[in-house]
Amino acid sequence: MSTLHIEVSPGSPVPIYHQISEQLQSAIERGALTKGDFLPSEIELAARWGVSRPTARRAIQELVDRGMLVRKRGVGTQVVNAQLRRAMRLSSLHGDLMRAGRKPSTIVRTFAQQPADQQVAEALEIAEGTPVHYLERLRLANGEPLALMRNWLITPLLANTAPEDFHATGLYEVLAGRRIRPRLAQQVISAKAASLDEAAVLNLPQGAPLLAMWRVMQDDTGRLVEVGDHVYDAGRYSVEMIVMDG
Amino acid sequence: MSTLHIEVSPGSPVPIYHQISEQLQSAIERGALTKGDFLPSEIELAARWGVSRPTARRAIQELVDRGMLVRKRGVGTQVVNAQLRRAMRLSSLHGDLMRAGRKPSTIVRTFAQQPADQQVAEALEIAEGTPVHYLERLRLANGEPLALMRNWLITPLLANTAPEDFHATGLYEVLAGRRIRPRLAQQVISAKAASLDEAAVLNLPQGAPLLAMWRVMQDDTGRLVEVGDHVYDAGRYSVEMIVMDG
DNA sequence: CAGTGGTCTAGACCACCAG
DNA sequence: TGGTGGTCTAGACCACTGA
Secondary structure (H helix, E strand, C coil): CHHHCCCCCCCCCCCHHHHHHHHHHHHHHCCCCCCCCECCCHHHHHHHHCCCHHHHHHHHHHHHHCCCEEEECCCEEEECCCCCCCCCCCCCHHHHHHHHCCCEEEEEEEEEEEECCHHHHHHHCCCCCCEEEEEEEEEEECCEEEEEEEEEEECCCCCCCCHHHHCCCCHHHHHHHCCCCEEEEEEEEEEEECCHHHHHHHCCCCCCEEEEEEEEEEECCCCEEEEEEEEEECCCCCEEEEEECC | CHHHCCCCCCCCCCCHHHHHHHHHHHHHHCCCCCCCCECCCHHHHHHHHCCCHHHHHHHHHHHHHCCCEEEECCCEEEECCCCCCCCCCCCCHHHHHHHCCCCEEEEEEEEEEEECCHHHHHHHCCCCCCEEEEEEEEEEECCEEEEEEEEEEEHHHHCCCCHHHHCCCCHHHHHHHCCCCEEEEEEEEEEEECCHHHHHHHCCCCCCEEEEEEEEEEECCCCEEEEEEEEEECCCCCEEEEEECC
């Protein structure tokens, strides 16, 4: 239990509850606490960590939210998952492939301004015909085509951007450089058969199953910023996520 | 602004912060506050609602978590979505179809105990060969086949259950009657072409695109309870969700 | 500079669960 | 009956924003 020792830096810009939850998480991940183990009570933990009970509770809550801990009134707090099962995030395919070590590369097929069609205009809540940036990319992993990605972005966003800017990095990384912070997205995931064009581009037989994703993204100011319509080679890509109740 | 009036019942078993957030949500949904409007400051809201600031904050936080409000330090709290875009939940297809008015019905194809194969055993973290319940159902919407659902459940769960119990209701409703409360699930969503068998059952041509979902569910005690392997007619079903950042 | 949300404290009372 | 987590209060100080 002494391995549960936690260091807090009161002067740090990172909140105390978060410092604690990060260290608690690594303690669990490295096996200092394993599935089924109970944590000491909140009162005791607060005393041990030198913080108030609400702060200790908030640190614990972060791990409860991520599915590592379960609280039961009158009983205690218990470890239910030794390692973190990561929730789905607003992440870019490029970053995901990088982390998986699959060597992403990108071919920019189109990058231009054009008037928004009815569907895009509706999603972005702008008038039909308003100029938007249209970006069409082919994403490859280890040199093989994996996804055809079409995006529409509201127009002030990508000023002074060249197609080359998308070669070594993902769209969301480019947006981050423009101080655009994604906050939430509405997604629809479906499946479809590859059209003739899609099949040709992705190097698949016509009619091959594709995983399709339609997305509308909102930034941290509440602005509707981007629409994405992506199709993935179903044999080589799937979507993983954690779904929580309550 | 007087339409923002909120009633609190201190003696109620439902927490004050939740009473407030529910009423605040309906106020926004009925248009008393619309996109772009600012809420009064937390201090003022706390006074107006007759609660402490942490309680007021927690009520507001619930709507921030659901993507209806955005907070900015030094600025204020702003409405960014008039209506709630509902996050993906641990819900049953049966319930979803009911709400959408699509008249679900179910054909139970198999309901039996059998030894867990390697894949199921691994997912449920039990020994291979351990007896589990196997449930195979065909779900129809408005009389047309929509999904083929195969589930494996740890064995003490469905004692004294008959196949008929699944006709008028979903698996999760049956589990709820057994006091099993789902808490989190890990899901993988992919696409595939319909096999000969799948095509026959779903009344589709062979090779038709299917949306496939693999799921491992954990209940509120941390027990791994259920594995699901479902395929859906891609032309008639898709998965919708909200993804949040941070 | 005044006002906002972000964090934190030190208490309190309660519902719930196990022995 | 004693200990647990769930809720709530009334303060406090801070970082950040915009005028």
